[in-house]
Amino acid sequence: MSVNVSVNEPAVKAAAENAAGANTENKEWRPRIVAFCCNWCSYAGADLAGSSRLSYPADVKIIRVPCSCRVNPMFILKAFERGADGVILCGCHPGDCHYSTGNYYTRRRMALLFSMLDYIGVERGRTRVEWVSAAEGARFSAVMNDFVAKITELGENVKVGDLRCKK
Amino acid sequence: MQKVSEKVIARARELMHDGTVSKVVGWKAGEFFYDCEPNVFETEESLKDLVYNRFCGANLSKYMIKNSIASGGEGAGKVLVLLKPCDTYSFNQLLTEHRIDRENVYILGVGCEGMCDIDRIRERGFKGITGVLEADSGNELVITTLYGEGKVNIDDVLLNKCDSCKGKAHKIYDELISDNEDEGPRGDRFEGVRELEAMSPEQRFAFWQAELSKCIRCNACRNACPACSCRKCVFDNNASGIASKANTDSFEEKMFHIIRAFHVAGRCTDCGECTRVCPQGIPLHLFNRKYIKDINDFYGEYAAGEEAGQRGPLISFTEQDIEPGHAVVKGGN
Amino acid sequence: MQRLGVFVCWCGSNIAATVDVDRVVAEAKVQPGVVFAQDYQYMCSEAGQNIIKDAIKQYGLNGIVVCSCSPRMHEATFRKAAEAAGLNPYMVEIANIREHCSWIHKDKEAGTEKACVLMRAAVAKVLLNTPLKAGESKVVKRALVIGGGIAGIQTALDIADAGFPVDIVEKNATIGGRMAQLDKTFPTLDCSSCILTPKMVEAKTNENIRLITYAEVEEVSGFVGSFKAKIRKKARFVKEDVCTGCGVCMSKCPSKKGLNEFNMGLNNRPAIYIPFAQAIPNVAVIDKTQCIKLNTGKCGLCEKVCTAGAIDYTQQDEFIEEEYGAIVMATGFRPIDASKFDEYSYSTCKDVVTSLELERIMNAAGPTGGVLLRPSDGKHPHSIVFVQCVGSRDVSGRGKPYCSKICCMYTAKHAMLIRDKYPDVEVHVFYIDVRTPGKNFDEFYRRAAEQYDVDYIKGQVGKVWEEDGHLVVRGVDLIANEQIVLNTDMVVLATAIEPDPTARKVANMLTASIDTNDFITEAHPKLRPVESPTAGIFLSGVCQGPKDIPETVSQAGAAASKVIGLLSKNKLTTNPCVAHSDELLCNGCSCCEKVCPYGAISYDTHLINDHGVKETRRVALVNEALCQGCGACTVVCPSGAMDLKGFSNKQIMAEVEAICL
Amino acid sequence: MNYSYYPGCTLKTKAQDLDFYGRESAAALGITLEELPEWQCCGAVYPIARDEIATKLSAIRALMAARDNGTPLVTLCSACHHVLTRVNGDMQRNADIRMKANNYLKPAVPYAGETRVIHYLQLLRDEIGFDNLKQAVKKPLKGRKIGAYYGCLLLRPSKEMQFDDPENPHIIEDFIKALGAEPVVYAMRNECCGGYVTLKSEAQAKENVDLIIKNARAHGAEELITACPLCMYNLRAHQDGSMPVRYITELLYEALGLREGGAADET
């Protein structure tokens, strides 16, 4: 099921302004966001967002995977270990998986993983799964804007970050 | 317990003697009487050291991976394994995963009335303990010490895993020696998980930080766990991308334990070995039980190892499964 | 020693306007392993590709990163260019700095920074790339078609025409399927036999087609390009090559109680029979449940009267084993059991019939010789009520949740034919919706209503009962908003259709996935509608979903063209980005096998040398011809034995690290 | 064989025949029907509202009493059977109703629908068996053409009642056959007689009954039998008396030869 992305207006604006002003205020904190996108739907959705010039903050960096089910929880934990502030995983809508069943497994894995992260005290908003089809460029952009806004609101991943061995 | 114990030992000898089995996987007392450790007995003679008492908490299922499959060539004979009711779940799970060759195993299901935790006995003020005996009255144990005798209520000194015993029924066996009626599960095993869930995220974070910072990466949990039985662990494998021998930063502790729990999610039978063997006393079962509780809540009751051949929850799905975003909310409450 | 090259494309101003390409090049030059970096206006152009080729040769590059548009756009282009320069094409990675960067960011600083990160991640990944080679597997140039209805026949004919041998396996004694039972076909009203039987004969005479009738597929193993099938040819008790189809045995057979399946059980047939006059092969078959000789040992009349000497009571089932490159499922459908809807009194009133039964009644070769007569008393009916959606669009558990798609049209056809031939017969049709998407379909339906005076009533029938020699129908007319009670002579139920019950068994054998209604799932509902997700398995006709004859024939052709495409190849090259199991790490737990949607993982027990320790172990094996590279198996594998080439754990983690740096 | 028995209000008053013949016949077949002590009226209509509990309590009390007896609960009146079966289903399947009802009644052992509710006909078919019944018949009703009238409440909703094929039932036909008579199958046997609406609209009931009797007669029925007092009332009250209507139990009583025994008076 897709969620209705309720875009947090002020936060998005703030995020956009921050992004715009990055070169003037050099040291301002920006979130690090890793987005895993499946090759067939979400990556193509991101491409469509691009060709439709639907902007979202540059903090989002996309990693292409064949299917959302390729994403190992280890990757997500690794991202947090290395200082990511948010991790988002995008795949085809349930029922539309290119490999027919991949995202159903993803959904179970991530449900358990996210619940566990919550259980150890990582803020709920730092991880997210969204289903974005290849036709949903606008949705991809909206999702990313919303996610960046939420992460910006949560701020730096202090809990994990404090523990991190800074290099 | 005493009676069962005698019968079990006698039967093991008999099976070895008549050639039904060529090896016995059981427990052997260590330096102290409460140090009962898993042991493979290969001769009739060696069986004199076989024990079965209140300190045989160790789950022997995992030892059957090596001892059933690599048991040697033709005519090597079966291997006898002693399994308590809770151990049979692990055994079944290993069967499901083709880790044990059932043909080569003779399972003697042994009755269990709960296993004791020597530390809990000590906590009750006993020093110089020389023995633990069954009292005449049902629910007590007599503790003999250098300084005299005392009694404790059994329920107060059980292993953590026995506090939420799954029941006294064996899920698989070839032969059973047990006087116990199955009374079903005991206690609310998710109580600890619920307590944590009720905390604020900050409290939870602090709790785990305090607990996990104790971790010395001795790998005892991994070595004892019957589900964590990979030939080579990802943490030992340089090609895995997450290999690490020790924690270089404190997130790595978390990562290790979360991944360990995730790898056994849906396969963990909640045997409690991880917590039992942790030298630092970290309540590791709280990770596994969180997954079990979530699985039950999200996908319906599932008990790994209830029977062999089950399809686990992480290799199944339904079209209507809960979304991860909702799972966090549901799982947390 | 890695020698990497990084190529940054401007894409005119598409990239260069928002990304400072010079900075990306400068940044690239200091990345580990990078020995060469250059920008160019259009990397994808001939000149751009030459820059890449020259650099590979000149600097001995063993891996390259192209920072450009989406890999979905030009990955193939750059891989080809690399290959032309002697570099393994899978040593190329693309950093998408256009769609994912320059096009969505206005601020040049932010855009440039992000482009650098994306470049860094691609470099980190390509450092871990390994040369991959597409696998090859053989293609057996023979196809198997399961089901000999119009779908199967058409598929086989098209494949045979392209020069490939095809076997049709049909479970009944003749090919022809459901279409052979139909009288006329919509929307042109041409006679079904007239258009079908020539195709049946063609299938029989085409030298590339082998008909294996009265047979069922028992076992299938193997994979795309080389399946092995075991086919059981059931005993007919008649020698197929000797029988001349003269039919004398039929007339002499004393056991005449068998229900005539071809006529939907509306009349009887002898124990030895030819299903219908145009049957292919035109050979008799003995129904062993009805034959007196086979049950009691007495009789033997057919043997006596058969001048050709074709009868053989000792015949046994035979088995045929054959290899195939491709398999087509064309298992067809059947109507659901109308007795689940006994408010229409189907079980108790003979004059309540299903549409397929009516089809037989109206057919010249049917039980009434094509004269419309009531089954109960053989009298001419004066009024007929049609009820649509009997069991279709029904979620109550009695019927099927889907629309059966063909009923609106065949009901209009029946109504029209009856009104045309017997103008004295009143025809009422109760409908929920009339669904007629299709060329000339709505026109057809309107003709029934306007020209032929068929009374279409929007509403449903709630009860049918018999009284004093006629039927009473209680229904509702939703437009008039009134309950109506009609006296009529016959009621025709447009029963839902369901996949033939053999479909599930066959699908399981082929590891083709199946939906909750037992229709075979297509690989993609829009883009790959005639293929199963299991490679080498194709779908033709109603086994995939309800459809009419024109659609079935076009789908049959589509399936055939896919098969021809496959069989024309001498070798199959496979996507090299497939799963791979490290047998030293594999626990043999079978988790990966269970999540694989393609049945690409199997298990093998063999001797393994693990650093000098020799052990017999059960380990996973990936069939690279079947694996599509989704990676589901890699995550369920706790030991990390299962990894995905091209998207390995280490590669993805290197990207994560590069991004988070 | 022992069974708890729930007669219901009407069987104690206007439908004493149904009750009397039922008990006598059961006794003759070696079945002990033990009437529940202090049973209360089931309410006669299934209380649809899921959010109210009071209307379900009397049924639950009866179900619970049978549970405590350790025997299945036999019913005879169609309405009682309908209400008890469905409320029992609620107690089995609807956790909310179960919780509320148990909280309200506070029984020593909470009730969760353990009782098996069976209709008298099911008792005959599944516990005794129609073949055995046939053996027990002393006076086969040879030559009698009898139409079964099922009505609504026994059959529907079939998902909950699980009584017989709701559109083409045959349990009463099989019963008639076992008694040696000839069952007449007619389509209107599962259509409504008019029910309690007869109190407000006699015309409605009359119309329904007309259709039923006409259809039965057209198929050759000479008499009808039913298990429901309200059906009985409507079928008798809204016709000219040319189609006799009897209770299933009376027919059974007759076929078992009990009438000759002089054990009962006709009422």
Next chain:
Amino acid sequence: MKLDEKEIAGIIKEISGSDVKKCMKCGKCSATCPAYGEMKFHPHQFVTMVARGKIDELLKDETVTRCLSCFACVERCPRGVEPANVVAAVRVLAEREQGGSNFVPDEVPALIIADKEIPQQALVSAFRRYRK
């Protein structure tokens, strides 16, 4: 209390467990209803009106008391809408608004005198259905 039209379908579902949104407007309920002629609002209309939240008229109308509760529509509805349960649920709503009972104890003696055969079951059912 005036109920929000948008909430009606949900309230009816809560009371009866029947979901009017499942209706595909085939009319099978009305085709099957033996009390069709006695109802101002026929079953299919009734379901549609509930789905649209327009139940003011239904609450007042005799239709709710004319349903025979024979469950023929429940049995035959292809979509599992259970129209008889929907009617019953609306009647429950009407009953919950006190006053204006459709059947009062005073009527009983006359009925019994007029027809001494009337079974208890009919009276009990009528009280359950018609009383407020």
